[in-house]
Amino acid sequence: MKVFIEKDKKEIDFSFSGSALDLLSQLDVNKETVLVIRNSELITLDEKLVDSDTVKILSVVSGG
Amino acid sequence: MKCSKCSSKAVFPGYCKEHYIEYFENKVKDTIEKYDLISKEDKCVIAVSGGKDSIAVMYLVNKFFGNVSALSIDEGIADYRASTLVDLKKFCTEHNIPLVIKSFKKEFGMHLDEMVKKTSFKPCHVCGVLRRYLLNKHSKDFDKIITGHNLDDESQAILVNLFRGNPELMARLGPSTGLRKMKQFTQRVKPLYFLTEKEVMAYVILMGWQVGFTECNYSGISYRSSVRDLLNEYEMNHVGTKANVVDHFISMLPSLKTKFASNGEPSLCKCGEPAKSEMCKTCELLLQIK
Numbered sequence: 001m002k003v004f005i006e007k008d009k010k011e012i013d014f015s016f017s018g019s020a021l022d023l024l025s026q027l028d029v030n031k032e033t034v035l036v037i038r039n040s041e042l043i044t045l046d047e048k049l050v051d052s053d054t055v056k057i058l059s060v061v062s063g064g
Numbered sequence: 065m066k067c068s069k070c071s072s073k074a075v076f077p078g079y080c081k082e083h084y085i086e087y088f089e090n091k092v093k094d095t096i097e098k099y100d101l102i103s104k105e106d107k108c109v110i111a112v113s114g115g116k117d118s119i120a121v122m123y124l125v126n127k128f129f130g131n132v133s134a135l136s137i138d139e140g141i142a143d144y145r146a147s148t149l150v151d152l153k154k155f156c157t158e159h160n161i162p163l164v165i166k167s168f169k170k171e172f173g174m175h176l177d178e179m180v181k182k183t184s185f186k187p188c189h190v191c192g193v194l195r196r197y198l199l200n201k202h203s204k205d206f207d208k209i210i211t212g213h214n215l216d217d218e219s220q221a222i223l224v225n226l227f228r229g230n231p232e233l234m235a236r237l238g239p240s241t242g243l244r245k246m247k248q249f250t251q252r253v254k255p256l257y258f259l260t261e262k263e264v265m266a267y268v269i270l271m272g273w274q275v276g277f278t279e280c281n282y283s284g285i286s287y288r289s290s291v292r293d294l295l296n297e298y299e300m301n302h303v304g305t306k307a308n309v310v311d312h313f314i315s316m317l318p319s320l321k322t323k324f325a326s327n328g329e330p331s332l333c334k335c336g337e338p339a340k341s342e343m344c345k346t347c348e349l350l351l352q353i354k
Contacts, residue, residue, distance in 0.1 A: 006277050032299045035265055042075045042269050044065045059277050060116075060265040061216075061292065 001051045005029075007059040021045040023055065033061050076266045088267045092124050092255045099239040101253040102129060106207040110134045111199050111252075112163070113145075114152030116268045116275045117212030121256050123271070125210050126161060132210070135202055137195050138167040140175025144280050151275055166198050172350060180282070182353045187282035190349060197346040201337055203250040213254040216261040216292070219306040222313045223291050235320035237313070243325045248338035260306065 001016045003023070016023060020036045020043060036043055037056040049055060065074040072080035079087055096102050108125060112118035112134045126132045134156055138145050149165065156163040169175050172194065180187045203209050218237060225234035236242055241252040256264060268275050283289055298305040333344035343351075 007279075030296050030300050032262065032296045035262065035269065037269070042081075042266060044074050044077055046065050058265065058269070060261045061296075 001049060001053050001055060003027075003055045003057065005057045007057075007061075015051055016049060017051070018049065019045060020047050020049060020055075023049060024057070027057070029057060034059055075270065076263075081270050084266065085270055088259065088263060089124060089127075091259060092121075093128065095239060095257055096128070096255050099253075099257075101240055101255055102208055102210070104129060107205070108132045108208045108210050109203050109206040109250075110161075110210045112136045112152055112156075112212075114148030114150075114155070114275070115212070115278075116265050117214055117217075117256060117261075119152070119155055119212075119273060119275055120264050120267055120271075121210055121212040122155075122161065123159065125255065126159065132161060133206070134161050134163040135199065135209075136163065136165045137198050138165055138169075139191055139195065140168045140177055141281055142177055144278055147276065147278050155273065164202065166202055168194060168198075171198060174353070179353050183349075185349070185352075186286065188286040188288065190353075191282070193345050193349055197337060197344070199252075200250055206250055209250050209252040211252055211254050212256055212264075214256045214259050214261050214264050215306055215310055216295070218254070218257060218313075219295055219309040220288055220291050222309055223295065224288055227291070228287075231320065232324045234313075235317070235324045238317050238321075243321055246330065246338070248330055248332070258307075258310070 002011060002013050004011045005027070016026070020038070021031060024031050024034065024036070024045070031045060035058045036045065037058060038047065038049065038053050065077065066072070067074050067080035067083050068078045069083040070080060072082075075081050076084045102108060102125065106129070108129065110118065110122040110125060110132055112122055113136065122132065122134060134152075136149065136152060138149065153163065168179070176187065176191055179190055183190060199209055221237055222234060225231070225237070239254050239257045242249060245251060295306055330338035330340060331342065333339035333342070333347055335344060335347055337344050337346065339345070
């Protein structure tokens with residue numbers, strides 16, 4: 001699965017199975033600071049992700 | 065997860081896209097009404113950076129009341145402000161909102177990046193003082209300055225002032241700022257006061273607006289950023305922490321404002337802006353920097 005982490009401007013590609021919340025936990029990302037986009041659509045963190053998904057983790061924290 | 069209002073798939077906890085947008089806009093409308101933030105007669109200027117919060121509040125105040133103007137401050141921070149101003153100009157053009165941009169360079173003769181090399185004050189302190197000065201100076205023809213401050217911003221500001229033992233500054237917070245109405249200050253109001261950053265970002269995404277993530281070069285070294293991280297840790301482990309901080313603060317706010325409201329009328333600095341003493345904070349700061 002391709003995952004783009006916006007804040008770090010980093011893309012990673014790895015095999016993953018689980019919910020969006022599991023993904024954030026595995027990447028050690030605080031769920032309060034991000035939104036998850038799957039295949040260009042905003043999703044809730046209980047959504048199951050599959051390897052063919054393209055995921056973006058968007059930071060919601062103000063940059064200023 | 066399903067929407068609590070219909071059987072559609074949720075895109076945000078409890079809401080499908082349509083009902084989330086409805087929830088968000090109603091919450092902004094309710095905040096404006098409950099705290100009497102804006103009336104139909106008010107001439108409003110939106111303080112905008114081009115980030116998600118100011119874009120959302122500008123769109124909504126223009127939608128609810130119309131006839132708004134936008135005012136942005138270019139501090140002169142390399143690799144930061146220029147990109148947000150591009151998004152901002154595009155949005156204002158598309159929504160037919162007049163935009164004025166004032167810069168530190170033109171107003172004070174220096175970019176913020178140059179100023180911070182000449183002072184021991186932290187960049188966020190210098191930036192905050194000068195930004196507030198320019199916003200007030202250039203909003204004299206308006207009744208209200210609308211800002212995009214959200215629940216995260218406010219809970220951070222409350223804790224920063226609590227940790228630093230500064231109750232008078234805390235008393236100036238709230239949905240509408242200041243201890244009392246003073247003709248020298250254009251009142252600043254915060255329609256996004258009860259919405260989290262996450263909620264604002266979700267609204268911006270669902271509205272289809274392109275607002276890229278940019279981080280100020282100085283944000284990592286600010287006191288506020290450590291409080292922000294602390295609050296996010298608490299929120300993750302104890303849901304509702306930020307709302308509890310703000311709700312409890314709101315209940316104390318009337319007595320805080322009363323306690324500090326009797327402080328005297330500000331005098332006028334030689335620059336024409338209000339000051340607590342003979343000289344305003346901006347002139348004091350510039351004197352040290354130059």
